[in-house]
Amino acid sequence: xxxRAHNKKSDTLHDLFKKYAALELxxxxxxxxxxxxxxAECTARCCKEHFxxxxxxxxxxxxxxxxxxxxxxxxxxxxxxxxxxxxxxxPLVCYDFFCDAISDSFSxxxxxxxxxxxxxxxxxxxxxxxxHLICIxxxxxxxxxxxxxxxxxxxxxxxxxxxLSLTKSCIQxxxxx
Ligand code: SF4
Ligand code: SF4
Numbered sequence: 001x002x003x004r005a006h007n008k009k010s011d012t013l014h015d016l017f018k019k020y021a022a023l024e025l026x027x028x029x030x031x032x033x034x035x036x037x038x039x040a041e042c043t044a045r046c047c048k049e050h051f052x053x054x055x056x057x058x059x060x061x062x063x064x065x066x067x068x069x070x071x072x073x074x075x076x077x078x079x080x081x082x083x084x085x086x087x088x089x090x091p092l093v094c095y096d097f098f099c100d101a102i103s104d105s106f107s108x109x110x111x112x113x114x115x116x117x118x119x120x121x122x123x124x125x126x127x128x129x130x131x132h133l134i135c136i137x138x139x140x141x142x143x144x145x146x147x148x149x150x151x152x153x154x155x156x157x158x159x160x161x162x163x164l165s166l167t168k169s170c171i172q173x174x175x176x177x
């Protein structure tokens with residue numbers, strides 16, 4: 001690969017990390033808004049250190065985690081009394097489970113969270129061969145075409161979230177009622 005092509009690829013890879021983290025932050029805000037009060041009062045927290053661990057085992061997630069300059073706790077992982085310490089770079093399993101209390105809640109269903117999360121998790125599908133982005137040992141082997149595909153998926157979901165929040169604002173607005 002020429003040095004120009006190499007630089008271009010590292011720029012798009014950098015863009016992927018940046019945009020993935022920004023999207024995850026956006027989704028986290030929606031999740032916290034819809035589920036935060038349930039989790040804050042929960043006495044049977046579903047987080048476990050062995051789930052947290054994927055974030056320090058996956059090279060892609062590790063890069064995102066390192067940016068947050070926090071120390072992983074051998075017993076508690078990212079768990080803290082106020083919830084998860086990771087703002088982004090969370091393992092996908094953390095987006096896989098919502099307990100019944102949350103799944104049945106109006107706020108969860110009204111925000112269409114299950115579908116949003118499913119789309120978020122699928123962004124990294126087949127990033128290299130059959131492997132998901134999170135499972136790739138060396139992110140440098142991901143082709144520019146695949147990186148572009150993931151960036152497009154990120155953008156599509158981001159636009160969807162913006163449309164959703166605009167729709168929500170319009171529903172709540174009283175100016176034109
Ligand atoms: S998702 Fe449900 S089980 Fe897990 S911490 Fe929140 S309220 Fe508790
Ligand atoms: S949400 Fe955070 S604390 Fe909970 S299992 Fe995932 S990484 Fe660990």
